[in-house]
Amino acid sequence: MSTHNENADKIILGDQEVLKSELLTLNMGPQHPATHGVLRVEIKTDSEIVVDAIPHLGYLHRCFEKHAENLDYRGVIPFVDRMDYLAAMSMEWGYALTVEKMLGTEVPKRAEYVRVLVAELQRIASHLVFFGTYGIDLGAFTVFLYCFEDREEILRLFEELSGARMLYNYIWIGGVWNDINDSQLNRVKAFCDRFEGELHKYHTLVGENKIFIGRTANVGIISEKMAFDFGATGPILRASGVKWDLRKNRPYSIYDKFDFDIPVGVGEKGTVGDCWDRYHVRVLEMFESIKIIRQVLDGIEEGPVMGKVPKIIKVPAGEIYMRTECPRGELGYHLISDGGKTPYRLKVKSSCFTHVSILPAIAPGLMIADMVASIGSIDIVLGEVDR
Amino acid sequence: METIHLKKHIEPELTFTKWFKNVYDAVKTTMIGMGITFKYVWARDVVTIEYPEVREELPANSRSRLYNDAENCISCLQCAVSCPVDCIYIAAVKRPTDAAKIKTKDGTPIRLDLKQYTIDTALCCYCGLCTTVCPTECLTHTTDYEFASYTLASMKYDYLAPDIRAWRTRIVKS
Amino acid sequence: MHSQIVDFLNKNVPGCNPVINAPVAVVGDQSITVAAVNILEVCRALRSSPEFAFNVLQVITGTDYPDRIELSYILASYSKNLELILKTNLPRGDKNNLSKINSVVSVWSAANFQERETYDMIGVDFVGHPDFRRILCPYDWDGHPLRKDYVVQEKYLDMVVNPPAKNNTDDQMFGKRLKEELGDPKRVSASWKDNTAGADAAEAKDGE
Numbered sequence: 001m002s003t004h005n006e007n008a009d010k011i012i013l014g015d016q017e018v019l020k021s022e023l024l025t026l027n028m029g030p031q032h033p034a035t036h037g038v039l040r041v042e043i044k045t046d047s048e049i050v051v052d053a054i055p056h057l058g059y060l061h062r063c064f065e066k067h068a069e070n071l072d073y074r075g076v077i078p079f080v081d082r083m084d085y086l087a088a089m090s091m092e093w094g095y096a097l098t099v100e101k102m103l104g105t106e107v108p109k110r111a112e113y114v115r116v117l118v119a120e121l122q123r124i125a126s127h128l129v130f131f132g133t134y135g136i137d138l139g140a141f142t143v144f145l146y147c148f149e150d151r152e153e154i155l156r157l158f159e160e161l162s163g164a165r166m167l168y169n170y171i172w173i174g175g176v177w178n179d180i181n182d183s184q185l186n187r188v189k190a191f192c193d194r195f196e197g198e199l200h201k202y203h204t205l206v207g208e209n210k211i212f213i214g215r216t217a218n219v220g221i222i223s224e225k226m227a228f229d230f231g232a233t234g235p236i237l238r239a240s241g242v243k244w245d246l247r248k249n250r251p252y253s254i255y256d257k258f259d260f261d262i263p264v265g266v267g268e269k270g271t272v273g274d275c276w277d278r279y280h281v282r283v284l285e286m287f288e289s290i291k292i293i294r295q296v297l298d299g300i301e302e303g304p305v306m307g308k309v310p311k312i313i314k315v316p317a318g319e320i321y322m323r324t325e326c327p328r329g330e331l332g333y334h335l336i337s338d339g340g341k342t343p344y345r346l347k348v349k350s351s352c353f354t355h356v357s358i359l360p361a362i363a364p365g366l367m368i369a370d371m372v373a374s375i376g377s378i379d380i381v382l383g384e385v386d387r
Numbered sequence: 388m389e390t391i392h393l394k395k396h397i398e399p400e401l402t403f404t405k406w407f408k409n410v411y412d413a414v415k416t417t418m419i420g421m422g423i424t425f426k427y428v429w430a431r432d433v434v435t436i437e438y439p440e441v442r443e444e445l446p447a448n449s450r451s452r453l454y455n456d457a458e459n460c461i462s463c464l465q466c467a468v469s470c471p472v473d474c475i476y477i478a479a480v481k482r483p484t485d486a487a488k489i490k491t492k493d494g495t496p497i498r499l500d501l502k503q504y505t506i507d508t509a510l511c512c513y514c515g516l517c518t519t520v521c522p523t524e525c526l527t528h529t530t531d532y533e534f535a536s537y538t539l540a541s542m543k544y545d546y547l548a549p550d551i552r553a554w555r556t557r558i559v560k561s
Numbered sequence: 562m563h564s565q566i567v568d569f570l571n572k573n574v575p576g577c578n579p580v581i582n583a584p585v586a587v588v589g590d591q592s593i594t595v596a597a598v599n600i601l602e603v604c605r606a607l608r609s610s611p612e613f614a615f616n617v618l619q620v621i622t623g624t625d626y627p628d629r630i631e632l633s634y635i636l637a638s639y640s641k642n643l644e645l646i647l648k649t650n651l652p653r654g655d656k657n658n659l660s661k662i663n664s665v666v667s668v669w670s671a672a673n674f675q676e677r678e679t680y681d682m683i684g685v686d687f688v689g690h691p692d693f694r695r696i697l698c699p700y701d702w703d704g705h706p707l708r709k710d711y712v713v714q715e716k717y718l719d720m721v722v723n724p725p726a727k728n729n730t731d732d733q734m735f736g737k738r739l740k741e742e743l744g745d746p747k748r749v750s751a752s753w754k755d756n757t758a759g760a761d762a763a764e765a766k767d768g769e
Contacts (some may be wrong), residue, residue, distance in 0.1 A: 014395025018733055051391060058697040063706050065682070075471035076512035102588050142424050150433055163528065164449035169514045177519075178448065205420040210413040218398065228616045228639065231671030246641055317591030321635055321646055323619075334635065334646075345707075349620040349635070365393035381575040386697060467752030476729075476738035479754040480743065499750065503735045543732065 011046055013365060023051060026368070030059050034137050034372040037382030039184040041359065042370065053363035055356050056371040060386040065240045073099055073313040075175060076346070081167040083348065084384040086129050087159070087327045089122040092171040096325040097252060098333040099173045101322060110303040111175040113256045117188065118158065118170065120289040124195070125154040126327035127282045130379045134279060135206055137376040138215050143206050150198060153191055173313060175306035189297055192290050193372060202324040207276075216279060218265045219272030220362045220374035224273070226327060230358045233351045234329025236378065238266035239281045260288045260296045275377035282379075314341055314354050328352055328379060348387060351382040428546045445530040451537075452531045453506055455546040459491040459525035462499040464525055466517035474510035475517060478503040492521045501547065509542035562607045563591050567611065573606045575648055582648065592633070592646035600634075601663040607636060607647075608668050614638050615645060618669035621676055623683030629653060629682060629751055630660065651685060656704070668709040682707040718750065 011020045029040040038059035044052040064083065068076045080095045081088040093115055100107060119207075132147035155165050161178055162170035170177050206212055220275045224231065227240040237244055245262040247255040263284030265277030317339040321330045329351025336345040351356075363372055436443055445451065462479035463511050466558075479499035518526050534543060544551060563581045569669020570579040582592045607615045609683075615636040617734035624631045634647040639746050654660035659680075664687040676687045677696040684705035687693065694700060694754045702716045711720050743749060 008389040008391045010390040011393065012390055012392045016395075049393065051393065058699065060694075060695040063682075063697075066706055066711075070470050072469075074516060075469065078471050078512050078516070083512075104588060144425075151647075152434075159449060160446040163448045163515060164447070164513065167512075167514070169516070177515075201423050205423045209416045209420055211417065212411065214409075214413075228672045231619060232619050232670065242639065249642055314590060319592070320589045321619075321644065323644075332619055332635070334620065334622055334633065345622075346622045347620065347622040347633075352669060353674060353678075357671065361670070366393060377648070431739060462750065473753075475752060476732040476735060477750075479750050480739065481748040481750075494766050502739055503732070503736075503751075505732045507729055507732070537638050543729070 045209050050363050051368050061381045064387045084381045087126040089118045090326040094331045096171050096173050098322040105174050106308050108299045108304045111164050112303040113300040120292050121154050122288050122329045125151045125290045134145040134376045174309035179305045202243040213269050216275035219275045219370045221271050222273040231354045235281045258292050260291050275373050350384045352384040396408045438500045450513050450528040452529050454529050456525040457546050459523050464499050465520045469516045472510050474507040476505045504546045506544050574602045588602040592648050597649045602663045614640050623679050654747045656688045659686040661688050705749045
């Protein structure tokens with residue numbers, strides 16, 4: 001996105017000319033509570049109206065792809081965790097699926113169920129962080145505490161399963177590390193029953209609030225055309241009114257067994273693709289996740305959780321591109337192997353990186369306070385943006 | 388002459404009745420929200436753990452501070468090979484053939500004398516890969532999570548040093 | 562699907578020489594390689610074609626091979642549910658003379674950040690890009706990290722990159738010192754792979 005000329009003589013907002021003053025450059029970030037990490041957005045404003053927003057990335061850049069070229073296939077998983085640290089399970093699963101597809105490994109049925117279970121729980125946990133922090137961005141503090149209490153329950157389960165709270169290293173190539181036991185499954189069931197009611201409450205508390213609607217409806221609109229043009233995926237694409245979900249349209253693992261809906265934005269409170277729609281799609285996705293988890297609990301089978309994988313993994317030469325649906329959008333791994341013990345090239349298509357590029361396109365014409373609402377609704381995790 | 392065109396933020400037309408309805412809606416929905424939060428004042432137990440006074444017990448397979456039981460280590464270097472950040476330093480010397488035969492707890496013969504077993508905890512990413520490959524299960528994650536220290540040098544754990552035993556006995560009660 | 566795309570490209574973009582790259586092994590994805598000079602026309606044709614309608618650019622990525630740089634454009638069609646890896650080969654070029662290719666920002670806006678990242682990481686000059694800067698590394702960084710022969714610069718803005726004080730040489734060299742003390746390197750096995758000292762240390766690590 002090319003930036004506007006600073007020395008322009010006139011600024012026309014909609015069809016009205018505004019009084020042009022000298023443009024003010026404002027740095028939002030790198031340390032700003034609303035950027036959810038270390039993102040710097042250089043904002044050029046004419047009084048309160050944003051003329052340009054230029055994101056500067058790379059404050060959390062670790063060049064994970066270079067690391068991966070020097071690690072064996074199992075050793076990459078801890079690094080993959082650290083990309084989207086709020087949804088580490090989904091990151092691992094995508095990587096494991098990529099390597100398994102190249103190896104031709106058969107994953108045991110129980111492991112598949114456990115993977116779906118943890119990935120959907122992770123989706124809820126990740127969306128709860130979005131829910132809570134988006135509330136904080138817009139001045140509603142209470143719901144943040146409620147959300148984190150529920151998230152804590154999920155994290156505690158993950159800690160018992162894998163031993164870590166955030167960076168799990170739980171989904172391995174060929175299966176999962178530890179088996180889940182019946183009492184844990186019962187806890188998940190109880191959590192689902194309780195959480196469904198709670199979520200309705202939270203939505204009434206935040207999403208239905210007139211002040212919240214006033215801050216988010218009709219703000220930061222991403223139209224369907226724009227979403228395709230910028231390659232938006234996941235909740236952002238669905239909020240723009242596109243019924244697309246990889247779990248339904250290109251099912252991987254055992255997602256074809258489950259029955260769930262794809263929530264899309266309909267412009268209930270404003271225009272299709274505004275911040276409120278993006279918020280609402282995520283809330284509805286949590287309900288769908290609960291639906292999937294219930295089906296997993298009904299259908300889970302007994303058996304081993306680890307398939308047969310050679311001790312030293314050597315992926316046959318070739319390449320593969322594998323997409324999975326993560327809480328923040330589609331995650332793609334492009335793996336090129338030369339038949340050795342380490343990947344020759346592992347490129348990650350990160351959805352957050354793509355979503356940041358929409359920011360310069362939606363920002364011009366917004367107020368500065370609306371920028372906060374827009375960045376929050378895109379829900380980026382800087383670990384995944386910078387990798 | 389250059390002009391910057393900006394998109395206008397869509398705002399629904401505001402009439403007099405709409406203005407009043409907005410105010411009414413705002414008050415009403417906020418009151419509903421306040422009702423929900425008000426219920427939490429008594430209907431919920433306190434969930435905060437007041438840390439230094441109340442210490443939470445971590446699950447048994449929690450991945451915290453690493454501990455190597457050097458007596459049972461056969462110096463196979465598998466942990467060092469699997470470590471993705473290369474933070475485990477091991478050096479061992481072959482035992483002379485005429486030395487007394489020693490075995491680990493599970494009966495594996497020890498053929499190498501361990502001379503160095505150091506883990507740089509400052510680099511460790513607690514992924515747990517080293518503990519899963521250990522054949523004698525001497526390298527384990529403990530559930531001890533209180534080991535902040537002031538210097539980088541003190542983050543290096545030399546598991547052959549005698550003072551390491553001290554914190555092992557502190558955290559393992561049995 | 563791939564042979565239809567090749568037919569389509571032959572008809573619509575003359576001279577782009579589309580070739581199907583069959584997967585080397587039985588697993589993996591197929592891809593299509595086209596000539597680098599035609600990349601813009603090929604992308605435009607694939608996007609606007611009614612039968613494929615690749616309306617989304619997923620990612621642009623580069624791979625550094627000893628003799629060439631291979632750019633992969635991964636396209637997806639959400640209306641037809643298709644996925645395509647489109648490839649093109651470029652000479653490696655050197656630091657002062659990066660190899661050039663046309664930018665596809667005019668086809669998909671998503672290419673903006675992706676091309677900047679490819680430039681930053683692999684070092685390819687995209688001609689016609691509206692805002693051509695580094696993106697992940699600092700703007701005044703030297704070199705392109707994902708090239709296989711990349712060496713980290715020694716100093717950046719008067720700061721030493723990888724200062725020796727932060728290296729744990731004491732522990733890393735313990736095994737080597739032990740070997741010298743004993744005078745019989747075969748008896749010692751050490752874990753630290755010493756990249757400078759040659760093969761014997763590396764062997765010890767592999768040999769377990």
